[in-house]
Amino acid sequence: xxxxxxxxxxxxxxxxxxxxxxxxxxxxxxxxxxxxxxxxxxxxxxxxxxxxxxxxxxxxxxxxxxxxxxxxxxxxxxxxxxxxxxxxxxxxxxxxxxxxxxxxxxxxxxxxxxxxxxxxxxxxxxxxxxxxxxxxxxxxxxxxxxxxxxxxxxxxxxxxxxxxxxxxxxxxxxxxxxxxxxxxxxxxxxxxxxxxxxxxxxxxxxxxxxxxxxxxxxxxxxxxxxxxxxxxxxxxxxxxxxxxxxxxxxxxxxxxxxxxxx
Amino acid sequence: xxxxxxxxxxxxxxxxxxxxxxxxxxxxxxxxxxxxxxxxxxxxxxxxxxxxxxxxxxxxxxxxxxxxxxxxxxxxxxxxxxxxxxxxxxxxxxxxxxxxxxxxxxxxxxxxxxxxxxxxxxxxxxxxxxxxxxxxxxxxxxxxxxxxxxxxxxxxxxxxxxxxxxxxxxxxxxxxxxxxxxxxxxxxxxxxxxxxxxxxxxxxxxxxxxxxxxxxxxxxxxxxxxxxxxxxxxxxxxxxxxxxxxxxxxxxxxxxxxx
Numbered sequence: 001x002x003x004x005x006x007x008x009x010x011x012x013x014x015x016x017x018x019x020x021x022x023x024x025x026x027x028x029x030x031x032x033x034x035x036x037x038x039x040x041x042x043x044x045x046x047x048x049x050x051x052x053x054x055x056x057x058x059x060x061x062x063x064x065x066x067x068x069x070x071x072x073x074x075x076x077x078x079x080x081x082x083x084x085x086x087x088x089x090x091x092x093x094x095x096x097x098x099x100x101x102x103x104x105x106x107x108x109x110x111x112x113x114x115x116x117x118x119x120x121x122x123x124x125x126x127x128x129x130x131x132x133x134x135x136x137x138x139x140x141x142x143x144x145x146x147x148x149x150x151x152x153x154x155x156x157x158x159x160x161x162x163x164x165x166x167x168x169x170x171x172x173x174x175x176x177x178x179x180x181x182x183x184x185x186x187x188x189x190x191x192x193x194x195x196x197x198x199x200x201x202x203x204x205x206x207x208x209x210x211x212x213x214x215x216x217x218x219x220x221x222x223x224x225x226x227x228x229x230x231x232x233x234x235x236x237x238x239x240x241x242x243x244x245x246x247x248x249x250x251x252x253x254x255x256x257x258x259x260x261x262x
Numbered sequence: 263x264x265x266x267x268x269x270x271x272x273x274x275x276x277x278x279x280x281x282x283x284x285x286x287x288x289x290x291x292x293x294x295x296x297x298x299x300x301x302x303x304x305x306x307x308x309x310x311x312x313x314x315x316x317x318x319x320x321x322x323x324x325x326x327x328x329x330x331x332x333x334x335x336x337x338x339x340x341x342x343x344x345x346x347x348x349x350x351x352x353x354x355x356x357x358x359x360x361x362x363x364x365x366x367x368x369x370x371x372x373x374x375x376x377x378x379x380x381x382x383x384x385x386x387x388x389x390x391x392x393x394x395x396x397x398x399x400x401x402x403x404x405x406x407x408x409x410x411x412x413x414x415x416x417x418x419x420x421x422x423x424x425x426x427x428x429x430x431x432x433x434x435x436x437x438x439x440x441x442x443x444x445x446x447x448x449x450x451x452x453x454x455x456x457x458x459x460x461x462x463x464x465x466x467x468x469x470x471x472x473x474x475x476x477x478x479x480x481x482x483x484x485x486x487x488x489x490x491x492x493x494x495x496x497x498x499x500x501x502x503x504x505x506x507x508x509x510x511x512x513x514x515x516x517x518x519x520x521x
Contacts, residue, residue: 157346163316164340166333167363175362179350256350259393 046226051233054226062215066234069200069211072128073238076135077196081189083136084143091144092151092177093169109141113199117206131203131211138199139192146188150181183257186250193242197235263415263447264290264313269322270472271308281472282308286322288466288475292414293445297462299452301509305473306451310417313449314338326415336364339408341418345400347392347407353379354388357406364411371410378406381443382436398429405437409444418450422457431489434460438486455505459498460487467508476508 028048034040035047042050055062087105091098113134120130154177162172204213212231219228251258271283282305290296300306311317312324315334324331326338339360347356357375361368379385382402392400401421408416422430434457441448441461452458458465462481469476483497 155346157342157344158348160316160342161340161346162363164314164334165360165363166336171363175359176348179348254350256391256393259391260349 043223043225046229050226051229054224055230055233062212062230062234065210065212065215065231066238069197069204069213069235070238072131072200072203072211073135073196073242075128076132076199077139077192077242079132080136080140080192080196081143084140084188084192085147085185087140088144088147088151091148093173105141105144108137113137114202114206117202120203121207126207126209130207131200134203135196135199138202139196142188142191142195143185144188146191147181147185150184151177153184154180182254183250186246186254190243190246190250193246194239197239197242201235263292263294263327264288264449265323265325266309266313267323267325269309269312269319269324271305271312271317272320283312283319284472284474286473286475288478290447290449292447295441295448295450295461295463297450297452297458297465298468299455299458299465299505299509300468300473300476301470302453304468304470306453306468307419309468309473310340310419310449310451313415314340314417336411337414339411339413339416341401341404341408341416341421343420343423345392345397345404347400347403349392352389352391353384353395353403356392356403357410359407360411375406375410378409379403381440382406396429397425398433401425401433402436405440409440409446413446415447415449418448420451420453423453430454430457435488437461442485455502455509456489458505459483459501460489465501465505467505479504479508 032048035042035045046054087101091101116137117130117134120133124130124133158176158180159172162176167175200211201213201216204211205217208214208217212235215231216228219225219231266286266288269283269286270281273280273282286309288296298306298309308317312319313326313331315331315338318332326335348359351359354372354375357378358368358371361371361375376385376388379388382405384399384402384406387395387399392403395403401424405421422433425433437448438461440446450457450461459481465479465481467476467479468474479501481501483494483501487494487498
């Protein structure tokens with residue numbers, strides 16, 4: 001359809017990699033110049049240099065904490081996705097169950113998860129489990145909602161086709177509805193990735209032991225704002241990485257979605 | 263092949279029952295091409311869905327090859343107004359969808375799928391995805407998907423109405439060829455007089471609200487027919503004029519001034 005001459009390929013590299021990098025560079029420069037020109041005390045807002053310096057003081061420790069938080073995010077996210085997909089499929093399969101479960105789900109989602117953190121401490125004590133549970137609690141609802149929306153978005157003509165072929169419920173579900181729902185599922189997954197990180201940090205800040213959330217909680221106690229910023233920067237990096245990994249998986253699994261939506 | 267005996271369909275609407283079809287009696291012979299024509303909302307599609315077993319008639323009886331229709335049958339295939347292809351499946355896999363759903367053996371039917379694609383001029387597109395094809399080609403794929411069922415009866419619901427005029431004519435001529443090759447019984451719902459005259463052995467004209475058979479018109483023009491210049495232009499004109507007359511009755515014309 002389109003011929004990719006060397007010129008257009010260069011243009012694509014520029015729009016896919018060049019522009020995002022440029023955006024980051026501009027943002028950091030802006031931050032830096034604000035701290036310099038407005039002479040902001042590093043105690044309030046440290047400059048990028050202060051943050052990097054703070055990171056370089058204990059790089060191994062910070063990377064270790066990053067890894068711990070990432071693990072909690074990953075485990076919790078996987079549980080949330082598995083659970084969310086299962087619940088969505090069950091709800092899509094039975095209208096009765098859906099009607100019964102919907103108010104409970106909405107209520108659970110409306111509870112501020114921060115308020116649950118002290119309870120989780122009481123129930124599960126320290127260590128990984130309360131943090132992972134927090135990740136699951138925060139990130140599973142978008143997965144459920146988007147999957148259900150996707151499963152009920154099958155076009156009428158495809159339903160009619162399946163019916164005219166006497167396809168069983170299961171055949172229709174697997175061959176038509178589920179795949180049709182995938183683009184919407186990924187919308188939910190992309191909403192859920194940053195939420196998962198937020199969940200892990202909530203768990204760690206409220207109940208600190210390890211992880212970047214604990215680093216932030218500790219830095220507040222020792223008035224080390226640059227360290228808190230370093231931890232925040234690392235969290236942001238995890239977030240970006242997760243988001244792009246998710247987008248990559250989406251492109252692999254549903255390459256057709258972009259084509260039909262454009 | 264198809265016997266419709268006093269079939270009626272009443273839908274329960276919000277403001278009371280709506281009669282879509284009333285007392286339709288009709289037989290379609292084996293290998294016959296029957297067009298059903300009528301103004302929009304006259305129940306053409308409802309009739310097709312009754313024949314296909316997608317809807318249960320509220321009155322009367324419908325039988326295919328002597329068996330009463332209660333559910334969709336494997337030897338009855340639908341072609342819808344829109345191609346209804348699965349966007350993630352290649353053309354070939356879309357054609358093979360009925361084979362999978364019927365749990366038939368795939369390798370055996372693969373060859374048949376290729377034959378059908380070849381026959382409709384899609385041989386080189388078997389591995390493409392639907393969105394890479396034009397609307398006319400997509401509708402050809404859905405025709406192949408219907409034909410892979412090896413249907414005795416094909417039910418087509420305004421299959422070309424979403425296409426541009428030239429593609430529509432091209433596909434109509436092609437359908438005529440396929441019909442003469444395979445001898446499938448076809449019920450073809452349309453609102454195009456031109457299509458009906460080109461394709462049909464007989465044309466059932468439905469009147470609107472509730473849909474009733476107004477008249478069944480025989481089209482005795484020799485085949486193969488075409489849209490171009492041919493020896494039967496006068497017969498085409500007569501048949502078209504008759505259908506026009508039936509569809510646009512006096513009540514739709516402005517009344518002449520009476521002074």
